[in-house]
Amino acid sequence: MGLNMLNRVAQVLGIFLFLCGTAHADEGKFTLLPKGGTVPFEATCFDNEATARLLTWKEFLVLEQQSLCEFQKERMSLDYDLIIDNLNITLDETKVRYQVEMDTRDEEIEELRKIIKKNRRMNIPAVVLTSVAVGIAVGVGATYVID
Numbered sequence: 001m002g003l004n005m006l007n008r009v010a011q012v013l014g015i016f017l018f019l020c021g022t023a024h025a026d027e028g029k030f031t032l033l034p035k036g037g038t039v040p041f042e043a044t045c046f047d048n049e050a051t052a053r054l055l056t057w058k059e060f061l062v063l064e065q066q067s068l069c070e071f072q073k074e075r076m077s078l079d080y081d082l083i084i085d086n087l088n089i090t091l092d093e094t095k096v097r098y099q100v101e102m103d104t105r106d107e108e109i110e111e112l113r114k115i116i117k118k119n120r121r122m123n124i125p126a127v128v129l130t131s132v133a134v135g136i137a138v139g140v141g142a143t144y145v146i147d
Contacts, residue, residue, distance in 0.1 A: 046054065
């Protein structure tokens with residue numbers, strides 16, 4: 001597309017070179033004049049390459065902005081991929097810590113169950129009767145001591 005446009009610009013510039021005797025220009029436009037030609041006003045002249053650059057500047061800017069947009073989009077995508085990877089690492093680490101805490105809790109619960117089982121082996125009615133008998137004996141003994 002760019003080469004085709006440059007070819008057309010060169011053709012148009014060639015036609016103007018042959019048709020124009022004196023150069024006339026309006027503000028913001030350019031005029032082609034033959035080599036060694038004169039103009040009746042102050043002018044700025046461009047060679048064919050500079051003219052082609054000026055004519056294609058808008059297309060160049062569009063392509064440059066598209067490239068910049070693609071670069072920024074790719075950069076943002078990579079940044080978000082990195083953030084997601086870091087969050088996944090944090091999630092995996094949290095899962096491991098949670099599992100360690102759950103295993104520790106389960107071990108503690110098992111130890112407490114073992115302790116409770118050992119304490120249940122005591123004969124509770126015998127403990128109550130013994131406590132009552134000791135209480136009565138202490139009460140009777142205290143009564144004799146006080147009298």
